[in-house]
Amino acid sequence: MMSAGWLYLVAMIAVYGLANFLQAIAANKVREHKTFHPRLLLQLAVHRVYLAGIGCQILGFVLAFMARRYLPLFLVQASVAAGIGITAVLGVVFLKWRLPKSEIGLLILLSGGIVALVVSAEPSPSDQLTPAAIVALVVILIGLGVAGYFTARLQGVTGSVALGGLAGLAFGAAAVASRPLSNILDAKAFLTDPLLYLMIVYSLTGQLLLALAMQRGSTTAAVASMDAAFAAPAAAVGLLLLGDQIAAGREWLAAVGFLVTLGAVLALTRYAEPQAQGQAGRERVLEAAGAAPGRVGGPARDSA
Template sequence: MIVSLLAAVAAAFFYGVATVLQALGSRRVGQTEGGGLDPRLLVRVFRQWPFVAGTLLDLAGFAAQLVALAELPVFAVEAAQAANLAVTAVVAVPLLGVVLGRREWGAIVAVCLGLALLGLSAGHEGPAKTGDGFRYALLASVAVIALLGILAARRREPWRSRLLGLTAGFGFGLIALAGRVLTDVAVRDLWKNPATWALALSGAVTMLIYATALQGGAVTAVAAALVVGETVLPAAVGILFLGDHSRSGFAPAAVAGFVLAVVGAMALAKFGEGGDPDPGDREDQGDRGDRGGGQANAAAC
């Protein structure tokens, strides 16, 4: 159990740093022409070393996530991924030129407290026992996510990047569900399991949607929408279909931890969207215009 908890935290760290690096790489190639999803974008972003480095960290995060999913319920592992936004916020300070105020630091504390409660309340999970119908449903969900991505890419900012981030979150949630199902599948049988193909295809589709989202809007606003998509729905699916549960008597702590982690992550979105800071944060944050200029300069490097 301790190893799984540490793996969930490690995954959050890898994903958080990866978000900032991938944002730098995506912004270097410029906005996608026509405002839609362009598969050629993946070719362009993978020519940028920050995006490649971020993707390698994503792979490391996914490996750690699989270790966590082998013993922890989906709701605990995916809520732990909300911590990647706290990591993103801290790393974005030197790389994207953003400034954290008291509200943002408070949100980071809320995320960490939520993770602590989840760690105390999470029950030990064995392999998920599901039928072929569930596995094929995961595979069919890839087409739904692709369609949602196409529709979101046609919207105008600021909703375009946020909806793309939310859709990417659904994609990452699908990857987590597929990984949970595959934790007890023998390696020789992976190729014929629908969940394996769901994982591979959703990985490619989600990467395209995510890269498109990071081209516009604030990186943390995109990441916040992603956190909602990859936590709430997958958590519900895990409880309803995979038998996920909390430790006996710890259900209130599990709910409180989940809410704190997700709400704290959502609160972190505010500092990445521009605008005026709250009066109480002015002395800590300084001029938002200067911060926005820092973001633009970092993106242009």
């Protein structure tokens, strides 16, 4: 039974990587938004590429949800970061992104950190969250909304990093809610649990923040900062409140793996370079998506 968790984990990484790639294309198809407003999601919803990305994101979420039934949050959350490697490869192949050597090295380092976490994780079911913890999730949600309102004014890679970080916090909170939910087998109890609706609202909030982040110029920075903020708080909550376990004698390996993974994604936010800036960058992404085949292949960065 526990082996199923590992299968869900591998499939989740691949699907999340594809989801990020498709959403990056779609986010550059619409006019850049400078406010924290859900109309961006409504505009994106008319694009088939974005809907395909959302479909992959939903599938990835379901796979992550199932993985969390068996595996600790620190492993599942950190493994989501491995999807950025899939995103980067797809970007290089199809959109002609040019990744500097620093990004390539950091992606390799990220993979090593994930491997260490896999080796150190001890599969286990989740404990339930206390009522106080549920109230705290509601308060954090309100705080994220306020922070998103002001952060949406930032531009460039700084905006990608800041908004991506907030998206990661939202998705991390959704993951915290989903870990105990994944162990509820009774349909009525599942549908009446407040964690279900907190998980949904957090996921929608994270989706909006991620779309805004991807519009700011650097998909790598947006996804890396999202993964950094996504992993650490949720992992701490899992170990402290949800009964997540580390294999005996491998605590040091889990600590090293998590620090390496977190360090790699944080460094990616520092060294990431814009893949598409301004109108010229958007036009190239549209061409790569099929508007004008044959013109793809320009430099990865343009001056606005």
